[in-house]
Amino acid sequence: MTSTPYDVxxxxxxxAGATCAWYLAKQDVRVLLLDKAKFPRDKFCGxxxxxxxxxxLERMGVLQQMIEAGECLFTTSGGFVSPSGIECLSDSTENPKGTPLSxxxxxxxxxxxxxxxxxxxDLVEEAAVDKVRFDDRSGTWTAEAGSRRFTARTLVLADGAHSKLARSLGIVQGSPSAICSRSFIEGGTHAFxxxxxxxxxxALLPGYAAIFRHPNDELNFCTYIIPGGKAVPSDLKAMHHDLLDKNAVLRRHLGSGYEIEPMKGAWLRLGGVPKSYADHLLIIGDAAGHIDPLTGEGIQFAMEGAEKAAETLIEAFRVGRFDEQFLSAYQxxxxxxxxxxxxxxxxASxxxxxxxxxVDSMAKVANERDDExxxxxADIMMGEAPWSAFLRPKLAIPMAAAAIRELWAQRFSPLRRRIAASGA
Ligand SMILES: Cc1cc2nc3c(=O)[nH]c(=O)nc-3n(C[C@H](O)[C@H](O)[C@H](O)COP(=O)(O)OP(=O)(O)OC[C@H]3O[C@@H](n4cnc5c(N)ncnc54)[C@H](O)[C@@H]3O)c2cc1C
Known part of the structure; x- marks a missing residue:
């Protein structure tokens, strides 16, 4: 409990929340960070x-700490396997734009x-906020966590995909539409x-499954169910296990006898909410739907959105305006x-x-071409290059040609043969 309201x-x-707190605190803003968990806490993720x-992470010094402690692994080899089982794998050590890390x-x-x-x-752990309310007279928010009360002039909601608090205020609507599983596979027990x-x-498209290796050889196996295909969220458990049991390439990659933990799962709110601000209030990260509808990834947007929210609030404190119209700059x-x-x-999904x-055509054309x-x-998929880069002749021409060839071979050619056979 604090008597003087925090700034944020x-x-x-x-x-999302911790990055926003970092950017604000760096500018001497008085910031309070509340979480229902006690850190270190797990989060189901790929x-x-x-x-x-x-x-x-680098700006915060976190990347350097993780590298020094051997806690992360830059994924320098890998790629994707297409629906027909074409493996498109590459060494990405030389990619000047970098590679994902796990x-x-x-x-x-x-x-x-x-x-x-x-x-x-200031961090307060084990503070599950069950209610937030704004007092017009004092111009402050109060966050209630059981019997504890925390007050601040502005409030940032970064409470994850369910976005319970923003939904309780009627700003974010509806439940998250995508879901993803996670199981760790014990290091040394697999052949990946x-x-x-x-x-x-x-059967999973536009969702997919993914494996990422950790520095201790443990693997993270995830199955994303993304709206728009045949699979729906209630299929998560079945899809997760079906892939492990029946996907021939995945089975070969993992080998037999590996030890895998029971499946866990969590929701994803995709595509950005139409409104992420109100008087004295901003919503960031998964709570604001900052997850890519194609890849299901959101950590980068959680952090980028956090930085944008911090910038907006710093400006708000500079000019002394916290009204909805001013804070809409964040959106x-x-x-x-x-x-x-x-x-x-x-x-695209x-x-x-x-x-x-x-996707088969992508795998084929990438296998025929060079690393470049x-x-x-990969740079477009990681957001390092704009989508318009797909229109560059070097990419567009071979991809279009391969797509036509593949559609013809898999879809139209068998159909033509069937029509011809039925007419004969
Ligand atoms: C299975 C799975 C796999 C994924 N894989 C990837 C991936 O490989 N790469 C990627 O970039 N993204 C991935 N994502 C998405 C990524 O996990 C999220 O985009 C990211 O965690 C968003 O961060 P956040 O801070 O907004 O939310 P979260 O990380 O969910 O943090 C929300 C925090 O709010 C706290 N909280 C919630 N309610 C309250 C409350 N009432 N009071 C106090 N505290 C509260 C929680 O304890 C939690 O610490 C995956 C998601 C899932 C579910």
């Missing part, structure tokens, strides 16, 4: 952290929280040879930074679900 209270100390997120969330999230504390943020592979299983900022891509990503042959082609494609 942040509910949720995941990558543990893949792409370069866009690594930049924030790190357990129980480690990374605690390190970010500690960085925020070191920067000056690369660092990270996505398995584009036909524009995150939309410009990454949200504008969500619509296209959703369309629907296209993939409808025409799995396109693979890197150019």
């Amino acid at each position: 209270a942040i509910v949720g100390a995941g990558p 543990d893949a952290v792409i370069p866009r997120a690594q930049r924030h 790190v357990k969330r129980i480690i990374m999230d605690e390190r970010i929280v500690r960085a925020a504390q070191l920067a000056g943020a 040879e690369t660092d990270g592979i996505c398995y584009m299983e036909r 524009d900022k995150w939309h410009k930074e990454f949200g504008h891509k969500f619509g296209l990503a959703e369309k 629907q296209l993939m679900a409808r025409y799995p042959e396109l 082609f693979f890197f150019a494609w």
Whole structure:
């Protein structure tokens, strides 16, 4: 309990909340970070952290700490397996734009929280906020966690995909629509040879399964169910186990006799919410739907959105304006930074679900080309290059040609033969 209101209270100390706290505290803003958990705390995740997120980790000093302690692994080999089982694997050591790294969330999230504390943020753990309310007269928010009360002039909600608090205020609507599983596979018990592979299983598209290796040889196996395909969230358990039991390439990659923990799962709110601000209030991270509708990844957007929220609040304190109209600048900022891509990503995911042959064609064309082609494609997927880079002739021409060939071979040619046979 505090008598003087904080400048900012942040509910949720995941990558979004803790990063926002770090950026604010660095600018001498009085910030309070509340979380219902006690750190270190686990978070079900695929543990893949792409370069866009690594930049924030580096600024906070967290990346250097994790590298020094041997807690993360840069995935320098891997790729994807297409619906027809074509393996498209590459060595990405030479990619100038960098590669994803894998790190357990129980480690990374605690390190970010500690960085925020070191920067000056106050942390209160085991504070499950069940209610937030705004007092017009004093212009402050109160966050209630059981019998405890925390007050602040502005409130940032970073409470994850369910977004319970923003939903209770009527700002965010509806439940999250995507879901993902996670199981760790014991190091030394499997035959997996690369660092990270996505398995584009036909029945799962536009979702997919992924494996990322940790520095201790443990593997993280995840199955994403993303709307737009045949699989629905209630299929999660069946899809997770079916893939392990029946996907021939995955079985070969893992070998037999590996030890895997029971499946866990958690929700994903995709594509960005239409409104992420109100008077004296911002919503960030999964709570604001800052997850890519194509890949299901969100750590980088949690951090980028957190930085944009901090910038907006610092400006709000400078000019003394906390009204909804002023804070709407935050929505524009995150939309410009990454949200504008969500619509296209959703369309791409629907296209993939409808025409799995396109993923086969991608694998074939990437296998025929050099590393440069693979890197150019990977950079777009990691958000290092804009989607418009797909229109560059070097990518567009071979990809279009391969797509036509594959659609013809898998879809139209058998149909033509069937029609011809039925007419004969
Ligand atoms: C299975 C799975 C796999 C994924 N794989 C990847 C991946 O490989 N790469 C990637 O980039 N993204 C991945 N994501 C998405 C990624 O995990 C999220 O985008 C990221 O965690 C968002 O961070 P956040 O801080 O917004 O939310 P969270 O990390 O969920 O943190 C929310 C925090 O709020 C706290 N909290 C919640 N309610 C309250 C409350 N009432 N009071 C106080 N505290 C509260 C929680 O304890 C938690 O610490 C995956 C997600 C799932 C579910």
